Structure formats: structure tokens, C-alpha cells
Amino acid sequence: xxxxxxxxxxxxxxxxxxxxxxxxxxxxxxxxxxxxxxxxxxxxxxxxxxxxxxxxxxxxxxxxxxxxxxxxxxxxxxxxxxxxxxxxxxxxxxxxxxxxxxxxxxxxxxxxxxxxxxxxxxxxxxxxxxxxxxxxxxxxxxxxxxxxxxxxxxxxxxxxxxxxxxxxxxxxxxxxxxxxxxxxxxxxxxxxxxx
Numbered sequence: 766x767x768x769x770x771x772x773x774x775x776x777x778x779x780x781x782x783x784x785x786x787x788x789x790x791x792x793x794x795x796x797x798x799x800x801x802x803x804x805x806x807x808x809x810x811x812x813x814x815x816x817x818x819x820x821x822x823x824x825x826x827x828x829x830x831x832x833x834x835x836x837x838x839x840x841x842x843x844x845x846x847x848x849x850x851x852x853x854x855x856x857x858x859x860x861x862x863x864x865x866x867x868x869x870x871x872x873x874x875x876x877x878x879x880x881x882x883x884x885x886x887x888x889x890x891x892x893x894x895x896x897x898x899x900x901x902x903x904x905x906x907x908x909x910x911x912x913x914x915x916x917x918x919x920x921x922x923x924x925x926x927x928x929x930x931x932x933x934x935x936x937x938x939x940x941x942x943x944x945x946x947x948x949x950x951x952x953x954x955x956x957x958x959x960x
Contacts, residue, residue: 927941 924945928937928945930938930941932938
């Protein structure tokens with residue numbers, strides 16, 4: 766072989782190497798889903814707040830619902846006022862006749878507002894007391910359940926200790942096992958006679 770042949774072989778090997786490297790690079794890019802993001806694109810994508818946020822969606826829904834309810838309420842009030850109100854001419858005549866009564870009515874309304882505020886306060890106190898009573902009852906029931914669980918756990922632990930006791934030679938102590946069997950038989954007999 767000559768120098769010329771050696772150079773050709775080296776060039777050919779280098780070409781093959783480059784080709785395989787390019788193929789591997791293309792394969793890796795397609796496997797990873799295309800070329801990566803540029804640094805600017807990555808930073809912009811991270812700073813963009815158009816991501817899915819359930820809490821924001823929930824708040825927006827709530828605001829929308831509240832606005833809808835307020836609109837319905839106002840519409841209903843308008844309808845009720847139109848149904849209950851007499852014509853404008855009658856109202857004007859009544860207003861002319863009743864000026865002194867309005868002053869009395871205003872005083873009464875003020876008193877009613879005070880009374881209604883007082884009754885609202887009483888109502889609030891009653892509701893608060895009821896809630897407090899319910900909470901105390903729930904707490905008492907919870908405490909009772911907890912005590913029963915603790916008693917049962919203590920009973921299970923003592924029973925387990927007795928059942929696992931061994932003699933010096935490693936045999937189980939039969940006294941506790943027989944007592945346990947006797948207790949279970951007696952309790953089942955009581956249940957059978959009770960039914």
C-alpha cells in the first residue's frame with residue numbers, strides 16, 4: 766500500500782465517522798422532539814402567566830356566579846315593585862295628602878331599624894349558641910369514642926401479653942389461654958340467650 770492509499774482510507778474513515786455522528790445527532794434530535802429552546806424563548810415561556818391555574822378559575826367562576834345572582838335579585842326587585850306599586854298619579858295625590866304622616870313613619874322606621882338590628886343581634890347570638898352546643902356535643906362524642914378506643918387498646922395489650930407468656934422451658938402458659946376461651950364461651954352464651 767502506498768501513501769496515497771493510506772490517505773484515502775483515512776479520509777474515507779473520517780467521512781464515515783462524520784456521517785454516523787450526523788445520523789446520531791439527527792436521531793437524537795428527533796427522539797427528543799426537535800431542537801431545544803433558545804435561552805430567550807425558555808425565559809419568556811417561564812415568565813408567561815398563561816398557565817392553567819385551578820384556583821384562579823374557581824375564583825373567576827365564583828365572581829361570575831355572584832354577579833349573576835345580584836343581577837337576578839335586582840331584576841326580581843324591579844318586577845315586584847312594578848307589580849305592587851300603584852300608578853304614578855295615585856302616588857302623587859297620596860304624597861300631597863300625607864306629609865305629616867311621613868315624618869311619623871320616618872320615626873317609626875328608625876325605631877324599627879334599631880329593633881331589627883337588636884333582633885338580628887339576638888338571632889346571631891342564638892345561632893352562635895346553637896353552633897357552640899353542637900360543637901360541644903360533637904366534641905363529647907369524639908372524646909367518648911377516643912376513651913373507648915383507648916380502653917380497647919389497653920385490653921388488647923394485656924390480653925396479648927398474657928397469651929404470649931411462656932414457662933421457663935418455653936411452653937405457653939395455659940392458664941391465660943383457658944381463661945380467654947372461657948370468657949369467649951360465656952359471652953357467646955349471653956349473646957345467644959339475649960336473642
